[in-house]
Amino acid sequence: MINCRIIFLGDEARLAGLHRVPGWEILPAGNDPLAVVANLALLPADSEVPEGLIDRLALPLLVAVGEAPAAHWLDRADGFVLAGDDADTIATVASSVLNAGTGWRVAEQAGTAQHISALSAEAQRIADALAELARSTEQEGEAQVSAPMVRRLIRLRRDRDRHFPADLFGDPAWDMLLDLVAARMEGVDVAVSSLCVAAAVPTTTALRWVRSLSEAGVFVRRTDPGDARRAFITLSDQAHDAMIGWLRRFATVFALR
Structure with a gap:
């Protein structure tokens, strides 16, 4: 279980399932993403958000991968949320991203798919x-x-x-x-x-x-x-x-x- 403020850089309609992750507080980007105080940035892998914005946010990047991911987001992501991941797996991946160097551990969480x-x-x-x-x-x-x-x-x-x-x-x-x-x-x-x-x-x-x-x-x-x-x-x-x-x-x- 983690306590994590996450700025979501995408259409909120695409957040199905992510709101259920224990310890997550999903924050909309709004008109001024740079004014949002967050621990981690999350965006869809087909997002057209300018890379310069991600640079200025200076946050660890978690990418939600769907059907048509953009290669440049895959290459700069610190971690991935994948189709079929359950809440425990998503929370574990996010925790690993926030604690870089501990590895992307997904196998030891109760309830993991x-x-x-x-x-x-x-x-x-x-x-x-x-x-x-x-x-x-x-x-x-x-x-x-x-x-x-x-x-x-x-x-x-x-x-x-x-x-x-x-x-x-x-x-x-x-x-x-x-x-x-x-x-x-x-x-x-x-x-x-x-x-x-x-x-x-x-x-x-x-x-x-x-x-x-x-x-x-x-x-x-x-x-x-x-x-x-x-x-x-x-x-x-x-x-x-x-x-x-x-x-x-x-x-x-x-x-x-």
């Missing part, structure tokens, strides 16, 4: 498996692993969709892991919106995975050093080492060049 708890448990299982893989591959041979090899593997996964229904394979976490390990080898930063595209699933599904894998320590959220308004997602060092270990095994078995 069952599918969210299951997703968090799966994310933790992935984290544990990656940790074990990292330990077991420390003595592996030095088979060559490259970003082009990983990109080729990703393309093969996308080609799969030409032969089977895309929703037959529910593994967005693996697609994101592959994209992040390739990006790290290329020295490329990956924004949240780009990672959602790489997941090849609806944005809200991808964001649930980003949130849960961040909680599990597989993903690390890092502020853009050149623009503090944006955030990038990277693999934790342990997750990266585990992925490199698996890719070396893959390269050895299939002799990719």
Whole structure:
């Protein structure tokens, strides 16, 4: 339970469900949002609010994601409220945003939606498996692993969709892991919106995975050093080492060049 004054930068008709969150006081932006005293800003992900206004508010930003989110809001959000989140989950995410650095914990709240708890448990299982893989591959041979090899593997996964229904394979976490390990080898930063595209699933599904894998320590959220308004997602060092270990095994078995 948190006590939080939140300025909502959108049509109040879109606040269905959010008023029920314990400890929230929803404040309309009114004609002068800068005069509103609040702890946190909340806006819809398709909002046309000028980014300069968000800069001047200087508040942590919680984005409510619907059907057509704007990429720039996804990339600068401190946290996400997603379709299907229950009141406890929303309150927990808001609390994490207000206490930056504690992680987006969504699995330990009483009453949290069952599918969210299951997703968090799966994310933790992935984290544990990656940790074990990292330990077991420390003595592996030095088979060559490259970003082009990983990109080729990703393309093969996308080609799969030409032969089977895309929703037959529910593994967005693996697609994101592959994209992040390739990006790290290329020295490329990956924004949240780009990672959602790489997941090849609806944005809200991808964001649930980003949130849960961040909680599990597989993903690390890092502020853009050149623009503090944006955030990038990277693999934790342990997750990266585990992925490199698996890719070396893959390269050895299939002799990719």
